[in-house]
Amino acid sequence: MTFTVSAPATSGNLGPGFDQLGLAYDLRLTIHAEPAERFSVVTEGEGAGSLPTDEHNLIARTYRAACERLDKPVVPLHMRVINPIPVCGGLGSSATALSGGEALAAAVHGLPLDREAVFQRCAQAEGHPDNAAPAVFGGLHLCGQNGDRFTTEKIPMDARLRVLLATPCDRADTETMRRALPESWPQADLDFNRDLVQRLLHALKTGEPAGLACSQQDRIHQPYRLPLLKNTKAVFDLWCADPRLPGVFLSGSGPTVAAWVRDETLSAAPFAHALGEAGIEAKIQLVAVDQEGLRLGS
Ligand SMILES: Nc1ncnc2c1ncn2[C@@H]1O[C@H](COP(=O)(O)OP(=O)(O)OP(=O)(O)O)[C@@H](O)[C@H]1O
Ligand SMILES: N[C@@H](CCO)C(=O)O
Known part of the structure; x- marks a missing residue:
């Protein structure tokens, strides 16, 4: 069995x-x-x-x-x-x-x-x-x-949104990357992020591109972690400057970089090619959202 x-x-x-x-x-x-x-x-x-x-x-x-x-x-x-x-x-x-x-x-x-x-x-x-x-x-x-x-x-989330993922070879286990964070944050940064979360959730519900850019403006973890991860930071900066990608973020504690994709005609290939041209080795995948979670059976 x-x-x-x-x-x-x-x-x-x-x-x-x-x-x-x-x-x-x-x-x-x-x-x-x-x-x-x-x-x-x-x-x-x-x-x-x-x-x-x-x-x-x-x-x-x-x-x-x-x-x-x-x-x-x-x-x-x-x-x-x-x-x-x-x-x-x-x-x-x-x-x-x-x-x-x-x-x-x-x-x-x-x-x-x-x-x-x-x-x-x-x-x-x-x-x-x-x-x-x-x-x-x-x-x-x-x-x-x-x-x-x-x-x-x-x-609930706008069903048109997909996510582009790049996993470079930087090492970033979660425990080490949590130790890179401060013990506390200025209240202004906490307030700033709280507002960003609300704006991002609204954008994820509606697919509104301007709000998706909230992903890259975090003040709690990305500014502390990205400088430790050379290739990851290079991908993050390249994708933030790319007008086809309305919002970019560090996936979890990295090293994967993720970007929201709204345009249904986009594929992963040109992004893989651009990273290759920039001399960055990374595994590139374009994924849809899963709504099922843990599954018993095949
Ligand atoms: N397929 C797997 N089979 C068995 N153990 C695994 C598997 N995948 C991950 N692990 C265990 O989980 C550890 C990695 O956990 P960690 O939280 O550092 O990474 P992550 O879950 O990939 O990252 P993140 O939590 O940032 O998304 C591995 O060292 C291993 O012990
Ligand atoms: N919230 C966790 C996610 C780890 O995948 C962290 O940033 O450490």
Whole structure:
């Protein structure tokens, strides 16, 4: 018997919404799992050759913890993981591994998927909810915290919008990139960003191009992180100057740079060519928004 689950790539922050805004993409990590004598994980695509191949893999660890919490036997699994999402790329790879592990426990034991519980556990494990919410529920999310519970609201979005992604080779794991931030911010910067979040959400609902530029004006994390990432900063600056791209942002904590695309005729190829001409190596993808989130079955 094979169990299949999948979870979408996500961008946290979307520029000004540090730890608040998140969006899911139609780019999925898929896990095929079969009961076996012991745990083994074969990853194909991103992370092949570097991610653990045994019970130390984050998907296996999360699955084990979920089975134990559900008071169900930990059935060892052989997993084949098809992964198009760069690891430590700023596209929520850890949220896909965490939510995928949780979903596997439900699938193996024939239980319904409790999305709210999975969201809470993934957000707790990550320490922030902005990747977990879109990974689990799909779509655009505005997140917050109430005591020790995370909150999230799914926000409708203009269906014409797509997102252009460039993942250069800079190293930017989330933990290191969080340490690059100050312990607090001037009140004026917090107020400035709060206003940007409202304007950006309005633009995402309506597709209005002027408001999409709010993504690149953040004062909370991008100004501290971009100077640490040479290629990422070069892509960010090039795309901010490109009139075809109405708004640019660092995806999560980077190194992926993302840009809103409204023009339905645009393709990724000319952007890949332009970055090549500028001597910047990066993986380029043009993605649509995913509204489904975590999926049980193929
Ligand atoms: N497909 C995967 N299988 C197993 N573990 C994974 C997988 N993808 C990510 N991980 C784990 O998550 C870690 C990366 O987490 P990190 O939060 O730094 O990056 P990210 O989630 O890609 O970025 P961001 O949170 O900024 O979007 C990896 O070191 C690995 O331990
Ligand atoms: N909000 C998180 C997202 C990480 O993907 C951060 O910026 O650190």
